[in-house]
Amino acid sequence: MAHQSELIEKDILAYLKSQEEKSLLRFITCGSVDDGKSTLIGRLLWDSKMVFEDQLAALEADSKKVGTQGGAIDYALLLDGLQAEREQGITIDVAYRFFSTDRRKFIVADTPGHEQYTRNMVTGASTAKVAVILVDARKGLLTQTRRHSFLVSLVGIRHIVLAINKMDLIGYDEEKFRAIEDDYRAFAAPLGFESITALPISALNGDNIIEKSAETPWYQGPTLMHFLETVQVEDDRDEHHFRLPVQWVNRPNLDFRGFCGTIASGTIRPGDDVRVASSGQTSRVARIVTFNGDLEEAVAGQAVTLTLEDEIDISRGDMLTRLDAPPLYTRHPEAHVVWMHDEPLQPGQLYLVKTATGVTPGRVTAVQYAVDVNTLEQKQVATLGLNEIGLARLELDRPVSFDPYGTNRDTGSFILIDRFTNATVAAGMVLDGPDEAQKAHLSQEDSPWAPRRIVLDAVAATNLNVVDLTEEKGLFLLDLARSIEEYLEKGNRILFRLRDLAQLESVAQLAYDKNLAFEFDRNGDGASVLLFKRGTAPAKGYGDDGTGI
Amino acid sequence: MKKNLTHLQQLEAESIHIIREVVAEFENPVMLYSIGKDSAVMLHLARKAFYPAPPPFPLLHVDTTWKFRDMIDFRGRMAKESGMELLVHVNEEGVKKGVSPFTHGSALYTDVMKTEGLKQALDKYKFDAAFGGARRDEEKSRAKERIFSFRSANHRWDPKNQRPELWSLYNTRIKPGESIRVFPLSNWTELDIWQYIHLEEIPIVPLYYAAVRPVVERDGMLIMVDDDRLELKPGEKIEHKSVRFRTLGCYPLTGAVESEADTLPEIIQEMLLTRTSERQGRLIDHDQAGSMEKKKQEGYF
Numbered sequence: 037m038a039h040q041s042e043l044i045e046k047d048i049l050a051y052l053k054s055q056e057e058k059s060l061l062r063f064i065t066c067g068s069v070d071d072g073k074s075t076l077i078g079r080l081l082w083d084s085k086m087v088f089e090d091q092l093a094a095l096e097a098d099s100k101k102v103g104t105q106g107g108a109i110d111y112a113l114l115l116d117g118l119q120a121e122r123e124q125g126i127t128i129d130v131a132y133r134f135f136s137t138d139r140r141k142f143i144v145a146d147t148p149g150h151e152q153y154t155r156n157m158v159t160g161a162s163t164a165k166v167a168v169i170l171v172d173a174r175k176g177l178l179t180q181t182r183r184h185s186f187l188v189s190l191v192g193i194r195h196i197v198l199a200i201n202k203m204d205l206i207g208y209d210e211e212k213f214r215a216i217e218d219d220y221r222a223f224a225a226p227l228g229f230e231s232i233t234a235l236p237i238s239a240l241n242g243d244n245i246i247e248k249s250a251e252t253p254w255y256q257g258p259t260l261m262h263f264l265e266t267v268q269v270e271d272d273r274d275e276h277h278f279r280l281p282v283q284w285v286n287r288p289n290l291d292f293r294g295f296c297g298t299i300a301s302g303t304i305r306p307g308d309d310v311r312v313a314s315s316g317q318t319s320r321v322a323r324i325v326t327f328n329g330d331l332e333e334a335v336a337g338q339a340v341t342l343t344l345e346d347e348i349d350i351s352r353g354d355m356l357t358r359l360d361a362p363p364l365y366t367r368h369p370e371a372h373v374v375w376m377h378d379e380p381l382q383p384g385q386l387y388l389v390k391t392a393t394g395v396t397p398g399r400v401t402a403v404q405y406a407v408d409v410n411t412l413e414q415k416q417v418a419t420l421g422l423n424e425i426g427l428a429r430l431e432l433d434r435p436v437s438f439d440p441y442g443t444n445r446d447t448g449s450f451i452l453i454d455r456f457t458n459a460t461v462a463a464g465m466v467l468d469g470p471d472e473a474q475k476a477h478l479s480q481e482d483s484p485w486a487p488r489r490i491v492l493d494a495v496a497a498t499n500l501n502v503v504d505l506t507e508e509k510g511l512f513l514l515d516l517a518r519s520i521e522e523y524l525e526k527g528n529r530i531l532f533r534l535r536d537l538a539q540l541e542s543v544a545q546l547a548y549d550k551n552l553a554f555e556f557d558r559n560g561d562g563a564s565v566l567l568f569k570r571g572t573a574p575a576k577g578y579g580d581d582g583t584g585i
Numbered sequence: 586m587k588k589n590l591t592h593l594q595q596l597e598a599e600s601i602h603i604i605r606e607v608v609a610e611f612e613n614p615v616m617l618y619s620i621g622k623d624s625a626v627m628l629h630l631a632r633k634a635f636y637p638a639p640p641p642f643p644l645l646h647v648d649t650t651w652k653f654r655d656m657i658d659f660r661g662r663m664a665k666e667s668g669m670e671l672l673v674h675v676n677e678e679g680v681k682k683g684v685s686p687f688t689h690g691s692a693l694y695t696d697v698m699k700t701e702g703l704k705q706a707l708d709k710y711k712f713d714a715a716f717g718g719a720r721r722d723e724e725k726s727r728a729k730e731r732i733f734s735f736r737s738a739n740h741r742w743d744p745k746n747q748r749p750e751l752w753s754l755y756n757t758r759i760k761p762g763e764s765i766r767v768f769p770l771s772n773w774t775e776l777d778i779w780q781y782i783h784l785e786e787i788p789i790v791p792l793y794y795a796a797v798r799p800v801v802e803r804d805g806m807l808i809m810v811d812d813d814r815l816e817l818k819p820g821e822k823i824e825h826k827s828v829r830f831r832t833l834g835c836y837p838l839t840g841a842v843e844s845e846a847d848t849l850p851e852i853i854q855e856m857l858l859t860r861t862s863e864r865q866g867r868l869i870d871h872d873q874a875g876s877m878e879k880k881k882q883e884g885y886f
Contacts, residue, residue: 041858048854052783060592129747131728132721134774141592143772146728155749162751270589283602284609288638296634298602298753327636337590339601339634352609376749390754449752458758460748 054138061264064145064160064193066184067170072201075110076170076239077133077144080261083246084135084142130160139265153180154187154409154423155376158463161191162449165269168197168260173206173236176216177223183409185224190372190425190465192445194230195267199260204238208251231267235260278302278310279363279439279447280356281392286341294325294341295350300392300446301439302358303335304342312348313355313365313437319346353394355437355447363437363447368502370467372441373400373428375420377454377461381428383419384531384557384566387461388453391436392446395453398432401502401531416527418568420462428464431502431531441465488512492520492530506535506562514546521550529568537563593781600627600769601634602753603732607714607767608634608641610757614714614767615672617703618644618663620656621833622789623718625663626778627770629787631716632667639668645706645715648675649698651686651835653811659790674706686837687816695838704740707764714757714765722774732771738762779853793852795829795844806840831856 043051067073133144145160147153161167167188171181185196198220206212217234224232235244236252237260243249246261258266279300286294304310304321311318324331325341334340342356350356355363375381381400389398405414406426420426441448452462490512492503516524524530532543540556543565547554553570557563590598607614616631618624631640644664648657664671676684679697686694707715721727731747733755748756759765770778782789799810801821808815810823815837817823828841829852846855 044854044857048850052780052850052853055780056591056593056784058592059589060595129729129749132772133728134722134772136592136774136776141774141777159749159751163753284605286635286638292637294637296605298598325636327633335590337595337598339598339605341636388758390756392754445752449754451751451754451756453756453758458756458760460750460756463749463751 058136058139058141060141060143061166061267061269062143062145062164063166063168063264064147064157064164064188065168065170066147066157066188067180067199067201071170071172072239073146073170076168076199076201076237076245077146078110079239079242079245080142080144081133081135083242083261084137129156137261137265142264153183154374154425157184157187158191158374158376161188161193162445162463164188164191164193166195166197166264166267167193168199170199170201171216171220173200173202173212173216177219179410181220182223182412185227186407186409186412189224189227189229190374192441192465195269196224196229196232197260197263198232198234199237200234201237201239203236203243203252204241208236208243208249210236210252210254213255233257233263235263277361277439277444278304278308278356278358279444280304280310280340280342281437281447282350282352282354282356285351292343293347294343295356296339296341297356298339298446299334299336301336301444303333304340305333306330309359310342310344310356311359311362312350313357313363314353314435315349317348318359319344319348321345353396353436355393363439364466365435365437367432367435369430369432369436369438369464371428371430371450371464372467373403373420373426373452374463375422375424375426375461376463377459378422379454379461380421381419381462383529384555384564386455388455389430389432389436389450389464390453391438391450393437396432396434396436397455398430399531400428400452401431402429402529404428404528418527418529427467429502430464438466440468489515491515491517503530503532505539506533508535508539511538512542514542516546516550524550524552524567524569527569529566532565532567534563534565540565543567593777593784596773596777597630597633597781599753599772600630603755603767603769604631604634604640604716606755606757607716607765611714611765613710613712614642614716615645615707615710615712616640616642616669616716617718618646618660618671619718619833620646620652620660620663620790621718622778622782622793623720623770625787625789626773626781627716627718628663628667629785630769643670643672645672645674645710645712647699647702647706648673649694649702649835650675650680651698651814651837653790653792653809653833653836653839655792656790656833659788663788672706672710674702674709676702676705685814686835691838694835707740712764713759714767716767716769718770719768720773720775720778721768721771730768730771732768733757734766734768735759736764736766740764742766775856776853779849779856783849783853790833792830792833795827795847795851797825797827798841799823800826800828800841807843808839809836809841811836 065073065077131146133146135142145164147156147160169181169184171177198217200213200216213236220234221232235257236255237244239245243251244255244259246259248259279302280297281300282295283297286296304324306321306323308321309318310321322343322345324334325343357363383400383402386397386399389396403417403420404427406417406420406424407414409425417426439447448466450464451460452464454461488510492514534540543554547567552567555566557566616627618628635641646660660671676698684694684697719727721730731750733750734742735748736742757765800807801810801817801823803821807828826843827845829844829846830839830841833839844855846852
């Protein structure tokens with residue numbers, strides 16, 4: 037069914053023409069080996085005719101030798117020797133598979149169900165638009181089903197296929213199928229998916245994978261392949277929210293200055309007004325230059341080169357937008373952070389923050405809470421360890437253009453890189469921008485004599501992480517509002533940035549007055565003090581040795 | 586009204602993004618140019634990424650001295666057309682030792698002339714990033730290789746310790762001496778490559794097209810007699826057959842297939858109808874008709 041063999045044979049040009057209009061869908065499969073995930077993917081590869089003669093010969097031989105289907109074709113073996121690799125000690129994390137039909141090309145992110153599931157699933161899901169969540173019909177929803185659903189929702193996947201597999205083993209029972217579907221819809225309601233499509237399948241027998249199954253006459257919905265071929269996943273991004281992160285300035289000679297990048301959202305035409313997010317300077321698009329000739333219009337997803345009518349200063353790291361609806365431009369984004377490294381997050385330590393527009397040094401100033409991926413409960417933590425997810429406040433060395441991740445995955449995401457090992461240690465997804473008014477602020481009670489008294493009183497404790505003293509002159513005393521004390525008692529920390537060492541005494545005095553511990557840090561940017569309440573619950577798994585890290 | 590990009594447009598945009606990112610973040614990148622069809626697509630994408638300027642990095646060909654003459658001609662032509670510098674590196678040590686596919690076996694020969702040659706060249710020019718045309722669908726082990734794939738100062742790949750790769754945010758950080766191999770075609774399949782060559786009219790080496798060429802049959806493969814270094818063994822004789830190549834490498838190691846396909850659509854047609862994956866350089870050793878019949882009985886095609 038997948039490839040029009042006849043058309044290929046009779047009219048190859050017509051066939052090639054028909055293939056030019058194919059779209060691309062990236063999806064992720066979630067589930068463990070026991071759920072029949074490998075069998076399902078193997079079946080899709082097989083039935084879309086992406087298995088070649090020599091692979092087929094090898095598959096037939098392997099199925100007889102090591103297959104689990106009594107000598108019949110074991111589709112799971114198509115997905116390479118996962119087992120063999122495991123035996124060799126190679127960590128399987130994310131593998132990508134490809135198949136295509138006449139309507140679409142598919143890229144499947146295949147992640148193992150158990151080990152390092154959070155890191156791997158978030159990685160695989162980051163580029164996916166659809167998640168196929170496998171459930172064993174005999175077992176119903178499991179903890180892992182909830183975990184997988186939460187993770188894919190966190191990463192912004194809006195369309196879920198609930199593939200209820202092994203229907204053959206429960207006699208294709210409609211009632212049991214409906215019960216699992218209802219359970220899932222109830223559970224997933226708060227996760228805000230745009231669509232949930234439940235399918236009764238048997239990956240092994242091919243029921244409702246490509247062809248409608250005769251065993252499920254009560255099921256009127258699409259087959260898995262039909263769903264994947266037709267689901268509309270194009271972003272509902274507002275066309276007017278044009279975003280071009282400038283990746284590279286192309287300047288081969290004095291007469292040409294092109295701004296290259298991949299359009300993250302919206303459309304652009306010659307004559308459109310554009311604005312540089314950082315400087316606020318504006319100009320107008322002169323040309324959209326490509327190797328195949330100038331374009332009349334460019335859309336989200338295209339890698340383009342724009343020239344502008346005016347000579348304005350733009351470099352890598354800037355973002356071009358329309359005049360209205362500017363992006364967030366902030367040093368203090370708040371974000372969901374997924375920690376991906378064995379070494380836990382060090383609040384206050386400098387990392388490299390890579391965004392769509394480039395690399396900026398920055399630090400996590402506080403972890404507001406972590407989320408238990410199994411129960412979705414929030415808990416107070418001091419830091420994040422491997423595979424933990426939390427809400428964090430960042431402080432960047434300079435402002436960066438962002439959009440909320442929910443609005444734009446490309447301009448709302450970042451990774452954190454360790455400066456010393458160069459490892460990618462975390463992935464981040466930006467929330468709505470911090471309201472500058474909500475930032476911790478210093479209220480001063482002016483008095484004619486020194487030292488001044490500065491009371492730290494945040495409007496919203498959840499946004500309070502950093503107190504910048506670098507602009508403060510002279511001597512002062514610090515005090516905390518009660519709300520801030522409570523905030524610290526919950527295990528939160530506050531970073532004080534110091535202008536000079538003389539200010540240390542004020543902070544130390546505050547720590548003494550309020551029974552707090554602190555950690556001093558000196559780096560290239562200056563000095564800072566991290567203030568915290570000792571004895572508050574440390575993050576799970578990390579002993580508090582008194583240093584607070 | 587929203588215009589949706591086709592799969593080839595999306596693949597193209599992703600590759601161009603990757604290529605630009607390398608130029609923006611690395612000091613001294615290079616493009617490994619093997620002259621084959623994947624390299625042809627990669628070079629084309631690089632030219633698109635920087636148009637109207639030529640790509641701001643050189644091409645590097647690691648020459649084993651056993652490439653087809655057509656490939657060498659084509660190499661020069663494309664370097665000239667793209668306006669890029671062409672670096673050709675030969676492992677002179679290997680040449681001095683007389684390493685050849687005939688006398689040393691293909692494994693050792695490949696290791697010395699290709700792998701070692703490549704390392705020598707990367708060290709000699711101190712490249713910190715090297716584009717390669719590998720695709721994830723070529724081989725099972727590649728399915729999990731990163732697009733930006735880290736290499737230690739000794740050029741080693743550590744599959745156990747790969748950096749997670751999310752969205753299109755690539756970690757390009759390295760220490761002095763380390764490097765990154767970059768695979769802009771990671772998400773392309775063989776069919777995508779051919780379709781794109783067709784759509785964009787990308788020039789490829791004429792050896793991909795069928796023509797009458799002198800060949801000898803050796804170990805079940807059709808080897809083209811490309812120059813007088815191929816010594817005939819007893820019983821071998823040169824025949825003239827209409828053949829073409831699915832993949833291009835060193836001529837004594839690359840088997841031709843008998844074919845009449847001398848246009849691009851015919852090549853694609855042949856590929857789709859025969860469905861033998863391209864890496865398989867040898868003739869299929871099982872009964873093809875038998876297995877096809879069996880498959881038809883089982884209802885797969």
